[in-house]
Amino acid sequence: MGGRLEGKVAMVTGAGQGIGRGIALSLAQEGAHVVVNDIVWDTAQATAEEVKRLGRQSLAVQADVSQSTQVSELVDRASEEFDAVHILINNAGIAVPAFITELSEETWDRTLRINLKSMFLCSKAVAPLMMEQGYGKIVNLSSKSGKKGGLWLTAYCASKFGVIGFTQSLALDLAPYGINVNAICPGTVYTPLWDNVLKDAYARKLNIDPEEVRDYYSSKIPLGREVTMQEIGNVVVFLCSDESSYMTGQAINITGGQEMT
Ligand SMILES: NC(=O)c1ccc[n+]([C@@H]2O[C@H](COP(=O)([O-])OP(=O)(O)OC[C@H]3O[C@@H](n4cnc5c(N)ncnc54)[C@H](O)[C@@H]3O)[C@@H](O)[C@H]2O)c1
Known part of the structure; x- marks a missing residue:
């Protein structure tokens, strides 16, 4: 059952559902043991069970990764259980689209x-x-x-542009220590985030029916179809493997060409 990440220990934040869950499973398929974090306990545990069914070790840890004390506890739990963390996937995130005058300071x-x-x-x-x-x-x-930039996305875009600056600077800080830091930039991925939040918000901003939103965005993808979770996992596995050992500070598009339209 060998893989490109055999024996490595990965920590994935926000891995109870959506992209984080998909990445956790892709890493496990390649041999990694996975610390599955989410702010929601039930979903973290469910993903951890799926990792175990792939034959890897897994630890579910409920934590709000925006709180420093909870992050310290998360990393302590991981290093007590596995003695090492080789891979960190900073995935947890939210999107709350709103026109600038309706965007609350709290949401920002x-x-x-x-x-x-x-x-x-x-x-x-x-x-x-x-x-x-x-x-x-x-x-x-x-x-x-x-x-x-995107319509109704001032806070979200500010955070995601910030991620790229953070990635480049962290890559420079950690390069002397043999640590590679990269970012991925997915286009539209139909996770629970879409179903729960974005579908209705985008319907309002585009003035179309919520059921038409998915087709609207899919029609803008040059490759003509939606991305699969496996395709996102493939890029992340590559960035976590030694095949990408000379890459650091990069922000890789996974959009089916959508960013050019
Ligand atoms: N879905 C897309 O189209 C898309 C596109 C590009 C980038 N992204 C990014 O990918 C990441 C995952 O998005 P998704 O679509 O899978 O979203 P999602 O809402 O389906 O899943 C996000 C997960 O993060 C968890 N989470 C939220 N806040 C947390 C916190 N403070 N601490 C720990 N866990 C927390 C949630 O409980 C949830 O399980 C986000 O950073 C998002 O911005 C998503």
Whole structure:
């Protein structure tokens, strides 16, 4: 059951559902043991069970990764259980679309705290372990909205542009220690985030029916179809493997060409 990440220990934030869950399973398929974090306990545990069914070890840890004390506990639990963390996937995030005059200060702060500050806290807590090992891979979830502004997305885009600046600077800090830091920029991915939040908000901003939103966005993808979770996992596995050993500070689009339209 060998894989490109055999024996490595990965920590994935926000891995109870959606992209984080998909990445956790892709890493496990390649041999990694996975610390599954989410703010929601039930979903974290469910993903951890799926990782175990793939034959890997897994630990579910409920934590709000935007809170420093909870991040310290998360990393302590991981290092007690596995003695090492080789891979960190900073995935947890939210999107709350709103026209600028309707965007509350609380939503702005929460978006920046969960999407950006969490990456600082988790990376800062894991970096000493990786530096000691002289080895580490960090992958941060930016977005197509990390490179191009979007209607009703001031807070979200500010956070995701910030992720790219954070990624480049962290890559420079950690390069001397053999640690690669990269970001991925997915386009539209139909996760629970879409079903629960974005579908209705985008219907309002586009003035179309919620049921038409998915087709509207899919029709803008040059490759002509939606991305699969496996395709996102493939890029993340590559960035976590030694095949990408000479890449650091990059922000890789996974959009089916959508960012050019
Ligand atoms: N879905 C897309 O189209 C898309 C595109 C580009 C980038 N992204 C990014 O990918 C990441 C995952 O998005 P998704 O679509 O899977 O979203 P999702 O809402 O389906 O899943 C996000 C998960 O993060 C968890 N979470 C939220 N706040 C948390 C916190 N403070 N601490 C710990 N866990 C927390 C949630 O409980 C949830 O399980 C986000 O950073 C998002 O911005 C998504």
